Amino acid sequence: MSERKAVLVLLEQLEELAPMGYTVGLHIRFATPLVYRSSYPEAWVEVYNSHSYYLRDPLVFWGVGVEGTTRWSSIPLPDPFGVMKKAAAHGLKFGAVSSYGPITSRSIVGISRSDREFSDEELDQLKELTIRLHIEAKPPSELTRAQIEALQCLANGDRHTAAAAKLGISESALKARLQSARIRLEARTTSEAIRKAREYRLL
Structure with missing residues (x-):
């Protein structure tokens, strides 16, 4: 369950x-x-x-x-x-x-x-x-470094292409990191994932 x-x-x-x-x-x-x-x-x-x-x-x-x-x-x-x-x-x-x-x-x-x-x-x-x-309802205690970096880029205002370039990965790899972060944080959108990560003091 x-x-x-x-x-x-x-x-x-x-x-x-x-x-x-x-x-x-x-x-x-x-x-x-x-x-x-x-x-x-x-x-x-x-x-x-x-x-x-x-x-x-x-x-x-x-x-x-x-x-x-x-x-x-x-x-x-x-x-x-x-x-x-x-x-x-x-x-x-x-x-x-x-x-x-x-x-x-x-x-x-x-x-x-x-x-x-x-x-x-x-x-x-x-x-x-x-x-x-x-x-x-216990919130997650941690995200992977890759998940945090991906969320942080978008939190700073980068678009997917710019964030992927900044991290030295493909755009599809960035999207995979964001998706795994959303799943971990039980967030429906990346914006919600960023908000939750901030609330949990993970960013």
Whole structure:
């Protein structure tokens, strides 16, 4: 099973656990997640994003500062902007959050329901799913020197012909290097591969 397929399967399991939806931020680096998914109600997502509540969300602060799994109601952090109260008004009355991984590449997963607190067993399931999502979505740790050189040329603005000449290889060999880099980075285009390589600090 491919990494991408495995992540989708885990997200399906997460959806079964969370009647009011979930939010997933995997491998958060420099405040940006490598993978982000949310199945919370659209109206709440729109309010949350338009007000940049991720900068004020006590769940995010907890997840960045603590590695573990807990119910929202157990988090002692202040909520001066009333993010949790506003979430409850959209049906997200009860929830849990799980945080896993090093602070330099932290994954945070939140789930919600409207009728009751999550049980201890459900918290254990959330913890397990968070760990598995973190592992399955792990970014590549390296590219070959040839792949990096090819991507760097295009990142610097060179066209294929110029990049191939600069590297002393044929244009078809350059395209082969770019294709292998796209596969390694799970990118659909070379531009996406360059963006991901920069995010992973491989360029």
